[in-house]
Amino acid sequence: MRKTVLLAAVAATALGAGPALAKKQLVIVVKGLDNPFFEAIHQGCEKWNKENASSEYECFYTGPASTSDEAGEAQIVQDMLSKADTVAMAISPSNAPLIAQTIKSANPSIPIMTVDADLAKEDAALRKTYLGTDNYLMGKKIGEYIKKAKPNGGTICTIEGNPAADNILRRAQGMRDALTGKEGLTALAGEGGWTEVAGCPVFTNDDGAKGVQAMTDILAANPKLDAFGIMGGWPLFGAPQPYRDLVGPLKDRLAKNDFVIGAADTIGDEVAIARDGLVTALVGQRPFEMGYKAPSVMIDLVEGKKVDDPVFTGLDECTKDTVDTCIQK
Template sequence: MKKLMTTAILAAFVAPGMAAADYTFALVPKAMNNPFFDLARDGCYKAQEELADVTCEYIGPGEHTEMEQVQIVQDLISKGVDGIAVAPSNAPAMAKALQAAADAGIPVMTWDSDLLPEDAGLRTTYVGTYNYDIGVNLAKLVMARHPDGGTICLQTGGAAAANHNERLKGARDTLSGMDTGEPPGTALAGEGGWTEISGCPLITNDDGNVAVQGMTDILAANPDLTAFLSTGAFTQWFDNAYRQAIEPYKAKMDAGELTVVVADTLPMQMDQLKDGLANGNVGQRPFEMGYKAMFILKDIKEGKSVEDPIYTGLDVCNNDNADSCLGQ
């Protein structure tokens, strides 16, 4: 059984060389082996440089492990940090843990992934992407290449991750042209001309190896698949593995017979898009999430009002605008 990180370990994740500050705010990602969250970490440390009275304590599970993340948050609460910004892997489980933060008077905000609506009162605000719109824009990229519909496989992160479920609903609503119900929405069976194939959506738990293998198996078993849509960058994290998996299908992608679209616009993903090994990416702004979180927690701690939610925007990229789409 994997040993959970203890309170004693937490202090090791303060940026090297930083002096003690008046406030210690924790930024808790879903996993620390995730290049997306590395950018949020960098934003957090940048804010630390600019705020003389704030220390960024970046700490999360080594890999995507829902209960380990909950334990880390519980340890932070016991330690008495001045504020917590968390990207919940399992929204209901995290809500139970955050009740203790509320009882202790520790400010809490979410980023990247939010709590469920019924638990939103446990945090002051959410900063990050309007996740539903990621699904909407991924679906639009698919529909632009296949206006008559077809068959599709959706790939997602954790089954209980609110952000990925919102993205799935955004994609399903857009493809079908109708409300498909509560997140993650109902699987499509011909609505709007689109049908989800058997075996999908693929659950990856944010594991890049699982994501690539799942995509490989689905493409091999469904040679006539119209589109593959992933709600997270995990599909493309491991550049060599992804390239080897998708290269056999490049001719079909070039011909418009197959479309592959993936959330996020990390550097390796943009190179893949420019090389024609993907057809679209919808990018978030994780650096900005980590950066803003420190300022927001400071405002909350000092009794200032903050907006809820605070959205950080999207970048929609395809094969035609890959060189210019970021930061628009």
């Protein structure tokens, strides 16, 4: 009788009636699920799953509820590394040193890569490759747009996200280098004609409302401010109407390059904001492409194939005059 039952179970499985085998998980851990930028990565991950439904692998997207929860992201990385079906992981570190320490403590046997944001240079050996934006180049291009609009310099405030996020720090460095023609300055005090005003840079933890409030406070304290360099598009895509309310009265100054705003990203309402002349230039990333490419890169790592380091996904540059053609399709 037992033999008959076992034979029946084998037959049922062969006919597709048995339980499906669990897929190998290619895990993407992002800084926070509350950010539209990371939702674009999620959509890329899901497109890969749809196109590879018969694969033994599955792209699994996760992260803490909020981008401000650095400890939560580290805990998720630790938890996912402990799961037997996790075969590779791509991480966007909110706090690069904390994630590096988490990886060191876990000492995983599976390949780790970074996506969107990298580890600090001294911790780069902990991951196999970085997939995403050339963040230094992105910041440099933002700086070039600001400098082109105001070649004689002026006063500027840099809006940043998390003070320990490597990608944002690299963008800020690229912007400062472009503005001054010098490398490595961590604050501007007249170099190249540019001075960062008191209270800047402002760190907003990727929060759009906080970003707009910071810009409001800086403008109130510095009514003759010449420029903002916004290293992530949070104020524009995270709080578009408050941003419009704040910048709307400055539209004529923006049109004359009397006031300049160079900002990162081309997400959500940002392109419409550019079309309306409420930002000088946007330098955008390609998060959907990051999410779509990450599973294939992780599979190559799992299978021991050679993978370039880094793997850059390109940039899109948008101004009021180029908004209809600036985004790569």
